[in-house]
Amino acid sequence: MAENLFLIIAALVIASAFWVVFSPNLIHSAVSLLFTLFSTAGLYIFLYADFIAATQVVIYVGGILVLIIFGVMLTNRIDTPSIAASSKNQFIGGMGAFSIFVIQVSVIFNTPWHIGTEQSRDSTVASIGYLLLNEYLLPFEIISILLLAALMGAALLSRRT
Amino acid sequence: MDSLQSYLIIAAILFSMGIYGVITRKNAVAILMGIELILNSANINFIAFNRFGGMANLDGHVFSIFVIVLAAAEAAVALAIVINLFKNVGSVDVDDADLLKG
Numbered sequence: 001m002a003e004n005l006f007l008i009i010a011a012l013v014i015a016s017a018f019w020v021v022f023s024p025n026l027i028h029s030a031v032s033l034l035f036t037l038f039s040t041a042g043l044y045i046f047l048y049a050d051f052i053a054a055t056q057v058v059i060y061v062g063g064i065l066v067l068i069i070f071g072v073m074l075t076n077r078i079d080t081p082s083i084a085a086s087s088k089n090q091f092i093g094g095m096g097a098f099s100i101f102v103i104q105v106s107v108i109f110n111t112p113w114h115i116g117t118e119q120s121r122d123s124t125v126a127s128i129g130y131l132l133l134n135e136y137l138l139p140f141e142i143i144s145i146l147l148l149a150a151l152m153g154a155a156l157l158s159r160r161t
Numbered sequence: 162m163d164s165l166q167s168y169l170i171i172a173a174i175l176f177s178m179g180i181y182g183v184i185t186r187k188n189a190v191a192i193l194m195g196i197e198l199i200l201n202s203a204n205i206n207f208i209a210f211n212r213f214g215g216m217a218n219l220d221g222h223v224f225s226i227f228v229i230v231l232a233a234a235e236a237a238v239a240l241a242i243v244i245n246l247f248k249n250v251g252s253v254d255v256d257d258a259d260l261l262k263g
Contacts, residue, residue, distance in 0.1 A: 006163055010171050017175050020194055021182035033194050036175075040201050043171070046163065047212040052204075052225055059229050064197065064236045071190045071240040075247040085188045093184035101177035108169045115165060116215010127219045128226070136223050143230050150234035157241035
């Protein structure tokens with residue numbers, strides 16, 4: 001049961017990511033990205049990362065994807081039924097991506113990974129909160145300031161002068 | 162099936178798809194979608210290594226939270242730049258963004 005579910009989720013991730021980069025319609029790409037992000041959250045649940053899965057759904061699907069769809073809508077004529085997303089350099093891009101994939105696969109299968117003993121784990125939220133406020137307090141604060149500055153800069157850049 | 166290698170293979174496929182999208186797409190927003198795929202594959206790797214490495218701590222989860230925050234910041238700034246490009250050039254085709262060319 002869990003095996004089949006894992007296979008279905010993995011196939012969904014790969015198929016929807018395929019359609020994100022190959023679809024001739026930009027809106028179809030954006031909707032396909034929704035499926036990719038959702039099924040990636042499913043993969044996180046398989047990896048016992050409940051908090052990351054929830055964060056993935058809230059921030060990626062609820063935030064970034066909506067932002068991307070707004071970007072599509074604001075930069076195209078939406079009265080045309082299909083927003084074209086043309087591609088070029090397919091051959092070079094395909095060769096480059098495929099060679100990178102081959103290198104990655106050979107590294108994955110030739111490296112003797114250290115597989116530790118399986119840790120049984122409760123909800124990860126408490127430990128992540130502890131880590132963020134102790135060991136990673138400074139990076140946490142710096143990335144908050146970075147996010148604030150980036151959002152203010154984005155609002156400043158895109159306002160109508 | 163539920164092993165470290167299977168997750169790494171999924172992440173490698175996502176990464177290659179993202180690279181292909183970034184190289185071949187002409188629309189700037191579609192390039193942004195490819196970047197999101199690449200960041201997602203990095204996140205899957207972080208979580209998978211944290212799960213299968215036998216570590217008692219959750220450092221990989223914290224790093225993937227940082228990656229998600231960086232992706233949010235990057236998407237906001239990139240879309241502001243894309244909208245400005247659309248206002249100045251009239252299209253979001255990256256081939257048309259050659260205003261600096263002499």
